[in-house]
Amino acid sequence: MSSLNILSGGAAQGLVGSLTPAFKAHTGIDIAGEFGAVGVMADKLRRGTPADIVILTAALLAKLAEERLVVAATISDVGLxxxxxxxxxxxxxxxxxxxxxxxxxxxxxxxxxxxxxxxxxxxxxxxxxxxxxxxxxxxxxxxxxxxxxxxxxxxxxxxxxxxxxxxxxxxxxxxxxxxxxxxxLPPGCELATMYTAGITTAAAHPRQAQALIDLLTGAEQREQRKRAGFIGDRD
The missing domain is CATH 3.40.190.10 (Periplasmic binding protein-like II)
Incomplete structure (x- = not known):
């Protein structure tokens, strides 16, 4: 059975894991791929690692879109x-x-x-x-x-x-x-990072990738995002 290939920052691993059963029920395919340091994941995409969807920081997604590795129109904020x-x-x-x-x-x-x-x-x-x-x-x-x-x-x-x-x-x-x-972390040392998802230009499963983005960002999953640790919301 084919899988949706993902390259993602570790920040989204828990949320993706919690949504995997719903994604499989909706699309009939699993999610496979890697979670790790965002810079490493971005470089893997640049080197040709197969991926349908990437979930990285907003700044990195914007750069990958400029490099024509991610479809700019598909980029959506997941949360802070x-x-x-x-x-x-x-x-x-x-x-x-x-x-x-x-x-x-x-x-x-x-x-x-x-x-x-x-x-x-x-x-x-x-x-x-x-x-x-x-x-x-x-x-x-x-x-x-x-x-x-x-x-x-x-x-x-x-x-x-x-x-x-x-x-x-x-x-x-x-x-x-x-x-x-x-x-x-206290004031002056704090950091809140916006994570975004986007479909790659070489995606083998763009429709299923969009389905995952819809799950990750949908209003119905607001509480799930909060439980996973996302403090901000796109809605």
């Missing part, structure tokens, strides 16, 4: 995703109200789990925040970097460190067993 803090389930949650509090929490952690600091939305942001707080060098040996946020959160859940913490997109935290969404 925050970069947030995570702890192991059962550990005391941390809440920070300002940059000084975030600096203190990070310095007190003996292991910090983050996604790719060169290619992922959250990882790039974390690296910038550490520089801004003036602690990048001080915590470098405690920084545990993984290809994507989902992997970073699974490693946080399995960590035997005394006071570990994670920082990635809220959707990846929510969808990972063993970790808990602990709080947003």
């Amino acid at each position: 995703v925050e970069t947030a803090l995570a702890v192991r389930t059962g550990d005391p949650e941390v809440t920070v109200s300002d940059a000084a509090g975030l600096r203190e929490v990070l310095l007190a952690s003996d292991a910090i789990f983050v996604p790719d600091t060169k290619a992922s939305t959250a990882g790039i942001h974390v690296a910038n925040v550490l520089d801004r707080l003036g602690i990048a060098d001080e915590i470098a040996s405690r920084l545990n970097i993984f290809p994507n946020g989902a992997t970073a959160m699974r490693e946080l859940a399995a960590s035997d460190a005394r006071r570990p913490i994670g920082c990635t997109q809220s959707t990846e935290i929510i969808s990972t067993k063993g970790v808990t969404l602990s709080g947003s």
